[in-house]
Amino acid sequence: MDDQLKxxxxxxxxxxxxxxxxxFYRRDPGTPVKAGPVPPPAAPSAASRNDAPAxxxxxxxxxxxxxxxxxxERVPAAPAAPPPRVEVPPTVPAAAPIRPPVASFSLFxxxxxxxxxxxxxxxxxxxxxxxxxxxxxxxxxxIVFGEGNPHAELVFVGExxxxxxxxxxxxxxGRAGQLxxxxxxAIGMKxxxxxxxxxxxxxPPGNRTPEKDEIETCSPFLFRQxxxxxxxxxxxxxxxxxxxxxxxxxxxxxxxxxxxxxxxSKALATVHPAYVLRxxxxxxxxxxxxxxxxxxxxxx
Numbered sequence: 001m002d003d004q005l006k007x008x009x010x011x012x013x014x015x016x017x018x019x020x021x022x023x024f025y026r027r028d029p030g031t032p033v034k035a036g037p038v039p040p041p042a043a044p045s046a047a048s049r050n051d052a053p054a055x056x057x058x059x060x061x062x063x064x065x066x067x068x069x070x071x072x073e074r075v076p077a078a079p080a081a082p083p084p085r086v087e088v089p090p091t092v093p094a095a096a097p098i099r100p101p102v103a104s105f106s107l108f109x110x111x112x113x114x115x116x117x118x119x120x121x122x123x124x125x126x127x128x129x130x131x132x133x134x135x136x137x138x139x140x141x142x143i144v145f146g147e148g149n150p151h152a153e154l155v156f157v158g159e160x161x162x163x164x165x166x167x168x169x170x171x172x173x174g175r176a177g178q179l180x181x182x183x184x185x186a187i188g189m190k191x192x193x194x195x196x197x198x199x200x201x202x203x204p205p206g207n208r209t210p211e212k213d214e215i216e217t218c219s220p221f222l223f224r225q226x227x228x229x230x231x232x233x234x235x236x237x238x239x240x241x242x243x244x245x246x247x248x249x250x251x252x253x254x255x256x257x258x259x260x261x262x263x264x265s266k267a268l269a270t271v272h273p274a275y276v277l278r279x280x281x282x283x284x285x286x287x288x289x290x291x292x293x294x295x296x297x298x299x300x
Contacts, residue, residue, distance in 0.1 A: 121150050124224050128201065134217040136202035136210075142169035146197030146225060153297060154189070155231040156180065157222065157241045158198045159272060160210050166203040171196045176273040180237075183273070183286060187294035195229055197222060199244045209240055219244055231265055233296055235289075238272030257289045259296070268293060 125145050131137060144161040147170050156172075164174035172180050181191055200210045200218040210218075222244070226234065236242045239252045245267060246260050252271055260267045270289035276282050 118228055119224065121146070121225060121228055124221060124228065128221055131201065131218075134202075134214045136200060136204060136214055136218075139205050140202035141166045143201050144169055144171050144198065144203075145201055146195060147171055148191070148195030149193055150195070150229060152193060152195040152229055153232040154194045154235065154293065155226065155229055155233070156194060156196045156235045156237055157226075157245055158196070158237045159240045160198045160200040160207075161203040162207050162274075163203070171198055172273075175277055179273040179276060179286075183290045186287070187290050187297075195225075195231070197225055199241055215240070215244055226265070227263070233293065234262055234265055234267040235293060236267060236269050238275065241272075242269045253285070256285055257292055259292075266296070268296075 128143065128145065131143060140161075142161075144165045148155075158172060161171065162174050162176070164177075165171055171177070180196075184191055184194060199222055200214055201221065202218075204210050204214070226245075234245060236245050242248050242252060242255070245262060246269070248255060248260075248269070252269060256270045258269060260269070268289065271282060271285050273286065276286050
């Protein structure tokens with residue numbers, strides 16, 4: 001055996017002694033080996049890793065010379081007794097984690113579910129808030145949400161607030177509103193029995209017609225109001241209201257007095273009271289259409 005191999009074997013013997021392996025034995029080739037459970041190898045400690053011979057690392061294959069030295073050299077001994085059997089308790093599935101109640105103020109937990117059922121007008125108004133969703137907010141004084149009986153059979157939908165409405169925060173309180181009040185009384189009803197609102201909640205500058213983007217931004221609140229009130233009849237006052245609610249682009253003078261389906265309600269188109277104030281001869285159109293409203297509501 002050359003000197004280099006001796007040094008290598010000496011280093012490995014020293015390494016095994018530091019691991020606690022000091023004896024080696026020899027087994028004859030014909031001696032049977034009794035099979036038994038083999039415990040998993042113990043992970044070497046940090047100290048043993050640090051004390052390994054230079055140029056080696058834990059887990060590296062054992063050199064041929066070391067394997068020759070580790071081969072059994074002693075006279076056969078009685079086989080070691082198998083290790084005692086350890087009873088492993090049956091596996092118990094882990095319990096589901098206990099979660100905190102849903103109603104929690106933590107931002108990292110599931111929010112409380114939204115209450116089911118139809119929303120109220122108060123909830124819709126609260127959602128609207130101090131609305132800044134479109135450019136009309138910059139010139140308004142007051143949001144004109146709507147007014148009237150929340151369970152009305154008849155709902156009037158106008159175009160938008162005017163100067164008087166913007167000042168008072170109520171729909172149809174100017175000259176057009178006074179004419180509307182007289183027409184409501186003419187069919188035997190009171191203003192408090194109906195609900196009045198507009199397709200936009202803020203006054204357009206100079207009482208101009210609301211623009212497309214303004215209507216698209218504000219009309220969802222109108223449709224939520226109509227869904228909540230669930231009236232028997234919706235009266236659309238003027239072409240913008242007819243186009244928004246019914247999607248009809250024909251002239252109002254051609255389709256006025258006709259009934260249309262809207263969800264589970266009926267809808268009727270008629271001229272706006274402000275149009276009648278500018279064209280007094282057209283008041284007969286308004287009266288004829290309101291008479292149809294009276295006839296419809298008297299039919300149960």
